[in-house]
Amino acid sequence: MLQCVDQHSLDLSRFVCVTTDGSPAMVGEKKSAPSLIVRHCEAAGYTQPINIMHCIIHQESLCAKSTNLGDVMSVVVKDVNSILSRSLNHHQFRVLMDEVNVHYNDLLYFCEVHWLSRGAMLSRLCDIQQDIVTFLRQKNLPHADQFSDPRWLAPLALLTDITSHLNALNMMLQGKDILVTNMYVHITAFEIKLRLWEAQLASGQFVHFLRLADCAPDDVDLDTCVSVVISFHEEFVSRFAGVRVLVGDFKLFTAPFDFPVEDAPASLQMNLVELQCNDEMKAKFRTSSPFSFFRDIVLPSNNFQKYIAHVQSIVVMFGSTSCCEQLFSKMKYTKYHLRSQLSDRHLNDILLLSTSTI
DSSP states (O other), X not given: OHHHHHHTTOOXXXXXXXXXXXXXXXXXXXXXXXXXXXXXXXXXXXXXXXEEEEOHXXXXXXXXXXXXXXXXXXXXXXXXXXXXSSHHHHHHXXXXXXXXXXXXXXXXXXXXXXXXXXXXXXXXXXXXXHHHHHHHHHTTOTTTTGGGOHXXXXXXXXXXXXXXXXXXXXXXXXSTTOOHHHHHHHHHHHHHXXXXXXXXXXXXXXXXXXXXXXXXXXXXXXXXXXHHHHHHHHHHHHSOHHHHTXXXXXXXXXXXXXXXXXXXXXXXXXXXXXXXXXXXXXXXXXXXXXXXXXXXXIGGGTOOHHHHHHHHHHHTOOSOSHHHHHXXXXXXXXXXXXXXXOOHHHXXXXXXXXXXXX
16 A cells, blocks of 8 residues: 555645455554554654544445344245255246246345345345245245245345345445445434334334235234344444544534534634634535535635635545445456456556546
8 A cells, every 4th residue: 555655646644544344454453454554654744633444334234234033034045045056946946937927037146245135135035935935845845834924924024124224225325426424324314214113113113114014913023023123223323433433523514504613623613613604605505515515615715724624534535445346346357367468557447447437
């Protein structure tokens, strides 16, 4: 990394955040890569605060694994694998799907490293649940009785609904133009949704759980439903520590006209007072996004320089490592074994074209 910094003549005095994927080499307090980078900056005389943040999307995917319905998921994975991993079973299953003329003609694999595969696999499974029961009985495969047991299908429906909501959250967190402040808003909103769902499920309301609502009331264990949602909420609350400490800094960017001046850093208080007393800018803020407001209105005015510097430090933060992983995926598909004439220069050019927005 330091070689890249030197190669591109990057100014480490403007270095404000390190976003990691949570691997062991990235999370240690003394010998991890972020800690070594911070110490290097301190040794070079750079005194600005440097935040270390765990990728928000990775943490969300870890929260998705915290369900206490693991026994249901293990049965589902075993049955799906028993169909898809054996050629004869897979062929016969697809023939059955063609005969019954369902919308889908196959199942989906579940892969731990694919963020959305759990929800996609469960949704597909529930849609063709009756056909799976038929096939399992024809082939004398295990768990056919469970897939026809309403009391076992209710937790499956709950798990499917929860993972559908988690997949929707994951999609909100992805994208090139998603700021870390937007990502934190989505996480905070989901935590509030979990509290709402906990109260609704405790009273037997399934308005946000459509598959669970199709189950008979006597087959649904409300205590299990509530405990699942509580476990998800506790997991969300225990994570995202690296981003929660920045909430005050985020609000200075997203809600400058509502932020108490006395709570702002001393270096920003004078700029904040001037900004809040400017009625023209206050009116323009209401009709634009925070990013557009500071980029198109505040920055060209050549005022509020310290405040602009703070806003820039927030905007440049990466809330996730997804852009790096997308680059690695593009590189993997570019460097396959048949491209024997691919040079480093060609690879750099191809990756530049595939990632550029120009």
